[in-house]
Amino acid sequence: MNQxxxxxxxxxxxxxxxxxxxxxxxxKNICCAVRKPDGTIETKIEPTPTxxxxxxxxxxxxxxxxxxxxxxGYKYMMYSAQVSMGDDYDPAxxxxxxxxxxxxxxxxxxxxxxxxxxxxxxxxxxxxLFTVLPTVLVGGLNHLVPLGRWGKVxxxxxxxxxxxxxxxxxxxxxxxxxxxxxxxxxEHKTIACYEAGDALxxxxxxxxxRFHPRCGTSFxxxxxxxxxxxxxxxxxxxxxxxxxxxxxLLPLVMGISYELLKWCGRSDNIATRIIRQPGxxxxxxxxxxxxxxxxxxxxxxxxxxLPEKPEDGRW
Numbered sequence: 250m251n252q253x254x255x256x257x258x259x260x261x262x263x264x265x266x267x268x269x270x271x272x273x274x275x276x277k278n279i280c281c282a283v284r285k286p287d288g289t290i291e292t293k294i295e296p297t298p299t300x301x302x303x304x305x306x307x308x309x310x311x312x313x314x315x316x317x318x319x320x321x322g323y324k325y326m327m328y329s330a331q332v333s334m335g336d337d338y339d340p341a342x343x344x345x346x347x348x349x350x351x352x353x354x355x356x357x358x359x360x361x362x363x364x365x366x367x368x369x370x371x372x373x374x375x376x377x378l379f380t381v382l383p384t385v386l387v388g389g390l391n392h393l394v395p396l397g398r399w400g401k402v403x404x405x406x407x408x409x410x411x412x413x414x415x416x417x418x419x420x421x422x423x424x425x426x427x428x429x430x431x432x433x434x435x436e437h438k439t440i441a442c443y444e445a446g447d448a449l450x451x452x453x454x455x456x457x458x459r460f461h462p463r464c465g466t467s468f469x470x471x472x473x474x475x476x477x478x479x480x481x482x483x484x485x486x487x488x489x490x491x492x493x494x495x496x497x498l499l500p501l502v503m504g505i506s507y508e509l510l511k512w513c514g515r516s517d518n519i520a521t522r523i524i525r526q527p528g529x530x531x532x533x534x535x536x537x538x539x540x541x542x543x544x545x546x547x548x549x550x551x552x553x554x555l556p557e558k559p560e561d562g563r564w
Contacts, residue, residue: 259514260444262554265322265465266432267329268425271547272321273436275554281325282550284542286335290549293328297554311507312500318465376499378416379473381492383408388488401485406477413473417534427537434459435539435547443555449548451541459536463514466535467528471506474527479505 264273270283274297281293303313387405390396396404420426441457442449476495479502483494513521539547 258444259463260440262443262551262556263440263463264436264550265318265325266429266436267326268429269333269432269546270329271432271436271550272325272329273547273550273554276556278554279321280550280553281328282546283329283332284546285332290546291332292549292553294553307508308501308504311504314507315468315503376496379409379413380476380495380499383412384488384492384495388485388491391485398485402481405480409473409477413470414531414534417531421534430535431537431539432543432546434536435543436550437461437464437536438539439544439547439551443551449552451544451548454544454548455541459538460529460532461536462525462529463510464528464532464536466532467513467525468506468510470527470531471509471524472502475506475509476502 262273262275264271264279267281267283270281272279272281277297279295279297281295283291285291298317303309383405386408387396387401390404391401421430435454437459438454438457439449441461442454445457447453476499479498480491480495483491483498485491509524513525
């Protein structure tokens with residue numbers, strides 16, 4: 250049975266679950282650990298990118314963090330998929346003619362641009378699904394049945410949350426994604442063990458909770474909730490105009506959500522517990538109990554990026 254998280258300090262060290270692996274970002278380095286088909290764990294360590302003054306500007310840093318997470322997440326997810334396939338992965342077979350031409354003629358920089366473009370396209374799909382679709386559906390329904398301003402606001406909010414939760418439930422049923430969510434649990438439990446000051450062993454990590462208040466899932470549900478309140482003041486005179494306003498305000502929504510997440514991460518009071526609770530609830534759909542093998546991968550990913558002094562990596 251899980252014990253409550255005995256936090257002695259709050260760390261900024263964290264990452265994301267991958268295909269048969271985990272990526273962890275520390276103050277100075279990023280480590281990606283992936284379980285290979287032969288049972289061994291492959292690790293890849295790279296310097297943590299920095300963005301200077303932009304990371305210190307409230308609201309702005311939230312949008313930058315979101316974009317960077319999409320790009321880096323896609324990059325490491327592709328890497329983990331390749332490593333986890335082992336000998337079954339053949340770059341010559343998997344690589345398309347276009348990708349090969351880009352690599353041969355334009356070099357690594359162009360490949361990085363394509364990688365970023367793929368991540369951005371994924372982000373645009375999410376925006377279309379969770380931001381544009383509810384507005385279009387409510388706007389179309391309003392032509393058939395007049396709903397009134399607040400009727401449209403409430404229905405749009407219900408649709409947005411409903412689509413988000415349905416999407417999460419649907420992907421969690423997929424075998425491969427379910428395993429990714431188990432690795433997600435291994436990441437959370439290992440970070441919780443580290444924050445409690447316990448040695449990072451499988452036995453110690455196993456006893457900690459799989460839910461964590463500073464999770465990316467919490468950020469996503471905060472984005473949904475903040476957007477519901479912020480977009481409620483936008484005009485409904487034109488569906489296309491409302492969609493445009495929502496897209497323009499999206500960086501602000503991400504910025505506000507990021508600041509709320511940081512505040513909830515460093516403070517513990519009634520207000521912050523209320524704000525972060527929806528994120529904990531949704532983690533029941535995206536964070537599952539891992540097995541010991543997955544915990545070993547999490548420990549392998551976390552250990553190389555830990556700062557010498559825990560206070561150097563405080564949240």
